[in-house]
């Protein structure tokens with residue numbers, strides 16, 4: 001990863017926006033990436049504005065990957081005030097916002113955020129992936145990992161490869 005991008009990610013992480021679960025959310029989306037083990041959950045709350053149903057706020061939980069956290073922080077700010085359709089029309093690179101172009105090995109981090117957004121806003125269009133643990137319905141992501149049911153799968157995270 002180039003130094004400029006690393007600096008922009010660190011800047012986003014220095015003051016992450018909208019982290020944490022949201023009580024009373026109107027919709028929740030959770031996605032996982034079986035290759036890197038990252039999971040991300042997004043909560044969305046709507047409001048009425050000028051006769052339209054727009055996103056009032058969004059929040060997220062994620063473990064591990066700095067790029068996904070940075071993108072989620074920026075994306076949850078970006079989608080405020082947009083209708084679900086407008087938010088769904090945003091491209092992956094738009095969600096990454098001021099981080100700028102991501103290197104190929106980090107594009108999936110932004111796609112994870114995009115997937116959680118789609119899962120929250122248009123769940124009927126998100127294809128269920130068998131690799132996603134059944135624990136996605138736990139109240140928080142931490143619950144998903146810390147309270148495995150008997151016979152469940154224990155997830156172990158590996159360090160992200162350094163470039």
Ligand code: FES
Nearest residue numbers: 036038065068109
């Ligand atoms: Fe897999 Fe970022 S989401 S490394």
